[in-house]
Amino acid sequence: MTLLDGLWAASALTALVAAAFGRHPAAGSWLTVLYGLQFLVVAMMGGLSEGADPVPASVSFVVLGYGLAWQFSALSWFFAVITAGAALAAAWFVSGAWGRAYAARGGDLRLLQLALALNPLAMYVLLASTDFLSLFVGWELVSWSSFLLMLSGGGVGVRWALRYLVYAIGGAMAVMAAMAQAHALTGSFGFGALAAAVPELSAASLWMLVILLAAGFGVKMGLLPFHLWQAGAYAETPGPGAAFLGAISSRMGLYAMLLTLFGGLGLGTLQALHIPFTPLEAHELLAWIAAFTMVLPTFTALRQNDARWLLAWHGIGQGGYMLLGVAMGDALASAGGMMHVFNHATYQAALFMAVTAVVYRTGTADLNRLGGLVTRMPLTFLVLLIGIIGLAGLPPMNGFVSKWLIYRALIDEGQPLLFVAAVIGTLGTIVSVYKLLHNIFLGRLRVEHESVREVPWSMLTPMLALAAVVFVTGLAPGPVLDWVAAVQRELGFAVLVPTLGGVDRPDGGLDMLWVVGIMLAGFGVGALIFLAGGRARTVHQLDNYAGGHFLSAEVRYHYSDNFYAGLMHRIGSWYRGSFQWLQDALVSATDFLAQGAAGVYRAVQPVTWLLGVTVLALWWAW
Amino acid sequence: MYWITVLVVAVMVLSALAVLLLPNLLAAVAASSVVSLALSVVFVIVRAPDVAMTEAAVGAGLSGVILVLALRRLGLWGLGDDNRPQPERFSGTGDDA
Amino acid sequence: MTADAVTLAVALPLLAGFLSPALGRSSRTAAQWLGWAALAASAAVLWSVWVRLDGGTAAVAVGGFRPPLGIAFYLDGMALLFALAVPVVTLLFWPRAGTPQQFALTLVLAAAATGLALSGDIFNLYVFYELTAVASFGLVAAHEARRAQAAALRYLLLSAAGSVLLLAGIAVVYLRTGTLNLAHLATLAPERLQDPVGLAAFALMLLGLGVKAELFPVNGWVPEVYSSVSGRLAGLLAGLVSKLAVLVVVRALVLVFPRPEAAELMLVLGTLGIVVGELAAWRARDLRRQFAFSSIGQLGIVFVAFSVPGPAGIVAGLAVALHHLLTKPALFLLAERWGGAIEGLRGAGRGQWLASTLFILFALSLVGVPPLPGFWAKLLTVMSLMEQGTGPARAGAVVVMAATVVEAAYLFRTLGVLLARESGAESPQPHRGPDLATASLAGLILVGSVFALRPLGDGLKALAAQAVDVDGYVRTVLGGPGMAVSHPASQAPGGAGGGARVAHVPPEIAS
Amino acid sequence: MRNFTSLLFAGGLGFFLLVLAADLPLGAPPMLAGQGVLAEGAAATGAANLVTAVVLAYRGIDTLGELSILFAAAAGVGLVLGRARRRPDAEADPEGGFILLAAADLLFPLLVIVGLYIVLHGHLTPGGGFQGGVVLAAAFFLPLLGRPRNALDHAVIGWIEGLAGAVFVGIGLWALAARGEFLAPLLGKGTLGALFSAGTLPLLYIAVGLKVGAEIAGLMSTLQETEAAGS
């Protein structure tokens, strides 16, 4: 029995326990222990990131003449450790007060626990793929288990889950087409065979593969224009589920792309694949798609008035950074892109949990109905603060490191337009996460929230732990970059050799230890001035004013309402409903065709069809 | 012989058309019996006496009787003008013959 | 038990069917038991023949007249598999509440379906096809509601028109080749049917058979009939009868018309069928019609899969067909449970966990979620189409995959309604134990086959290799080991008698 | 519009089928199987009428299938019209006139004899079970036309058709037991052209005749007993 078997067994056991006892809130603690066990098993495979041999699974099948086998490599391990961590944090969050409250409100706790347990299991299967067939099997399992998780909350979530399903099946079918195409071209499902056959393949075949794979996996990643399902589906999932999904689920698309496009076809192939009539190559096309994915969803997030939706839209946008980095393909950019997977998972999970904590106490995630909670929920505020700094990609959090690597690479590669796009994206992120922070925690406390207290420790612990990871890996990104380097080595990218604090390059590296040190020193100076100045005066939260008027509890005015109205007035129309039209058009076209199809059986007598088609067939026979 | 055949075939085809075009259903049934009879003559001509017998017995006789019985049960029996277009014809489908 | 006994599988249900109405006048129970016994005996005969052949093939000259002159039954894995499915499925979908006449018609239907699977003579196939048709008209019309009779009448007219075309196709083939035996035709086809006339004959036969096989666009009866009759009968027709009609088409395609144009015709019509069926199902507003249209789409996939030449196509087609044979009848049974307008089913699945779980299972398998069998069937289809690599084949693959998306959308929309939290449904339909048991059985087989994928795959491959082995077919039927010894009196004048049976075929016949 | 398209399609189909004729060996068919039957049919079956040889011997199972179709159709008619039977008190058709009644009575024995003759000589001359069966059915049905209040006993008809069908299958099974082949010819061939020749073929034709006669008589009397529609 290998460690991979052990991981699957632990995960399956978790799912079984969840199915059997998930209904009882008390089972939450046991499940958390089991998730911890999973994490431990993954950690025991840590040698993978130091160049150890891949860990195979001892099960394998031969179905219809095709072999199915699984193994863990450095790439798998990198994603698996994030998965296990996110699952552990989410499960911990559920295990205590939150789970009890969920069950008390009529939620199906067993279904949630089961779905939450099935997701990592499916992902571990997917992450162990060795060829197209096992990849597809794992892919479908992941799709359906996340569908289950989205459904688990019922209500509006079901609608979104169904929409997700349609997109996911569409994506899966594109993958299946690519897989069948690859098999038709090479006679095998192996990535190696595909890589070996690349020189003989025509540009058309390669393009078909690239487009099918990118589109198929891009659906899961929420790449434009296939992103419309993601925000709603994730946001309407019950809180911890959303945290888990937002952290890692859509990254499976990136994993699969890394495995097939970059590992299978090879980065070199993408770089050599020229788009006719343009100066672009395939990898630049991907980079541009990624760039649009960074910008548009981020600005859509700016418009959201629901904290969960806002975060979910950011999840889409951040995926763009990852793909941008990987698609650029040099050592810095790819390291940045892959490290961003880790970083994003940590802060996104922390952010979703913080928002869920707020919902737990206030009952709403509506940014127009919150405010001033900083004094009531200071630790949650802290987590959210750390999280948004990471999300915005500002020092000293880990998001800064990965984004710095990407910016730096874009400059090095001579891609000013992409660089500007990345900066615009970051700008939008900063603006919108400020809205998040402000509308929940700052400003005026609403009357109905005066009695709100901090959430219990069962929820705070995972949040704080994640926040700590966000900070620590920002302070010392070296270990994570080491893992990334192993992945780069495995996939054939140029390898970035990290230091503890970042990278050391002759033309200017990054050492986060210094950056953080200087920042903290700066904050220290600021704090000294603030304290020494002694000008601060503490007033009651309701003792404030706007527009020259003092506001009291009776005045129904709240300036966080419709935040950024002016900004939206200026730029909102630029991206309103971006690609919604595409989805609408597709649905309308399907509906139109469906009416026609139903009409086939309504408008014409069956015998007429028989006669007509006979004549046509005879005509054709000539 | 040749001309007899042509004549019989012509009768057969014309009666077949009559089956479709005669407004009176009883007459149409009669025409279909004529088709069968002509057909059985043709079968004799092509040296198929067994088939001819069967066609005469079954096609002309039996199925004629069954059809007439059915017409009678449908209330469409008779040579008079009680076979007008049905008043309950569904309006609005737009594909009446 | 010799292979000749396989005729019992056709004869016994017929015998029981003939006696059933008369017997039923005195005792309905006796008629029912007679029918069950006949079907069980039929299944036993087929099973013993299957075991005895042990993967080989055999031909049975019915009445002892050697094949080009008499009628031959051909027994290979594919034929026996479907033949064996007939009594089993018929027993499962037996019209329990029916009259002795319905028992008789069901038995006749089973006998005819068995004959369709086994027969190796095109006119004999036509007879069995018509028998299937007439029996199913009767069964459909036997349903109480008046809509069933109207649907049956419309079905009858369409089907009869199709039969006329089929007959015309057979006439053309006979005029060209002077024989009706499939094996003999297979030897003659390369020189006598490889031209537009042969293709026209195939087109006529395909469309004639297509009426029963739910081939687009001659399947206008499907939504009307399936939504008028009981779930059991719909399951029987959609699951079993349509497959056997497809089987006949496949035999004709492989043996007599192995031309790319013929396969292309099937491919195009199948593709259109998928598009129209799945889209219409997407728009359907009640459960039964949704499944009926979905059945059209699935049969389209079957046709598309079988249109791929060679064993790959047969494997894919068999996989899709068997999968559909398993799931769709069970779904019709579940539809019977809930029935009616989809919007009216809000929350109807809650509290009926077994039924809901089965629905989910079948839906997942139909959509093709690994590791359920539906996935492998779909994968084989897409792969064989892509492997073929021609434009229409690729288009077919794309349509199969696009249809999957549509299928997932409507199946899970329905499921979402069934399991919705808020309950708008009136009191759920009365509990039907046997139906649920049958559906559960199908579900168990479905899940069980996941654990037997390897032997199943190997088995299908062996069947397909046998099915495409035209030489083997010809050898088996027209003389060679495994053929039943012909009757001494039926030897040709001047024949040597005994020994090499090929010598009995007069020279002008063997050409 | 619809009629126009339909005519166009029908015309097209006719055109293609007529064009087909150019490539078909009309009048000189290859007859590969047919030659075989012509050459050995009489010897193999003992029937002088080779069509009968084909119908009952070479393609016996076709005939069984055909009987089953007729049976299924009759059962279907029974099912469809079973509930629509005339109520006993419903107004029946008026009795036939003297000519019809007299003709029915006179014709009855004649038709029975002719029908039996056609059935029994099916292996020798044109005709056979089907044709004879129809004549027999007519014999029994004609009196009903004259006296609509009388009815055939459906139970008896059911038993006749059931048993006749069973006899057909039974002869086939007998052959299976005796010779190992379903529906193989049994008994001696006899002299070609004699009434008692051709082994079991006449027996089969008798079964066919009875079954067809019973089914058609039942079918017609079911139709006859059906209440008039539209009332």
Next chain:
Amino acid sequence: MSLPPLEIVLYAGAVSLLIIGLAGLVMSEHLVRLVLALGVAEAGGNLLLVLTGFRQGAVAPILLGAAPSGPMVDPIPQALVLTAIVIGVGVQALALALVLRVRRAYGTVHMSALRARLVEDLDEAAGLPPEGSREAPGVERPV
């Protein structure tokens, strides 16, 4: 002008019957006429089948006396047609029974009316308001 050979005339007759029957099946409204048209089409098919065994100058396949007096026509198609005729009459009887029943149930003997009623009936059986009515202007779309 040379006359077409006999078998071509017969073939043309068979095809005409087939076409007339099929056209009638498509165009007729009255249910009884549809059944009649079906019978005509079947007659055409049967004639077609008999013609496949016909050859010029041959005799019927019945052995009268000792030796056949010349070539015989093919007996197999004749046997097939015997079967087909009986099948046809069975189907016809069933169809007529259904027409009677449908007339009783729906009060119409017209195909288009019957179809419209059938669709209404199916909708009603499923508990649906008629398509396009005020209560159900369309179906809610899933995405």
